[in-house]
Amino acid sequence: MKKNFHTVRGYQLLEQKKKTLTPAMEDYLEMIYRSSLKDGYIRISTLSALLNVRAPSTTKMVQKLTALDLLHYKKYGIIFLTESGKEIGKFLLERHNTVETFLKFLGVGENLLVETELIEHNISLHTLQLLDIFNQFLKENPYVKEQFEQFKKMQTIKNTTDSRTPNWKSPGIKDSKKD
Ligand code: MN
Numbered sequence: 001m002k003k004n005f006h007t008v009r010g011y012q013l014l015e016q017k018k019k020t021l022t023p024a025m026e027d028y029l030e031m032i033y034r035s036s037l038k039d040g041y042i043r044i045s046t047l048s049a050l051l052n053v054r055a056p057s058t059t060k061m062v063q064k065l066t067a068l069d070l071l072h073y074k075k076y077g078i079i080f081l082t083e084s085g086k087e088i089g090k091f092l093l094e095r096h097n098t099v100e101t102f103l104k105f106l107g108v109g110e111n112l113l114v115e116t117e118l119i120e121h122n123i124s125l126h127t128l129q130l131l132d133i134f135n136q137f138l139k140e141n142p143y144v145k146e147q148f149e150q151f152k153k154m155q156t157i158k159n160t161t162d163s164r165t166p167n168w169k170s171p172g173i174k175d176s177k178k179d
Contacts, residue, residue, distance in 0.1 A: 033089025
């Protein structure tokens with residue numbers, strides 16, 4: 001009945017690469033994994049567009065990830081994940097989804113994606129596993145969610161504007177414009 005985090009292997013591989021994998025690299029890997037699920041590959045140009053960065057920045061990053069044996073970089077700008085790249089990518093995507101599901105439950109609305117991106121790079125595996133269990137618990141006990149909604153209605157939440165969200169970009173990903 002207990003579902004363990006599927007991709008602990010991916011986490012272990014991530015730990016091994018921890019010194020070299022920046023949040024930006026994690027974002028690239030996650031996006032490459034997410035986008036190559038269907039066809040098994042992705043083009044550099046597509047990746048640039050998805051991450052909203054210029055092609056030279058993407059190429060530079062792809063070269064770094066290739067040097068770490070996480071990617072195969074073939075001709076014509078086509079990228080494939082290696083086995084370790086896939087394992088790590090799968091973990092990163094699952095981590096993203098777990099954090100996002102939890103925040104959605106709390107009622108985070110328009111900044112859901114931004115908040116998820118800010119949290120995911122810094123969360124420990126232990127906390128992530130707890131969030132995953134909590135998400136499952138809520139799924140199996142919908143009345144808890146209803147009770148929480150009722151309780152929330154009785155509280156006053158200050159609706160402050162978060163100054164860092166408007167022009168937000170993924171933490172690590174920087175465009176080469178200021179290079
Ligand atoms: Mn993400």
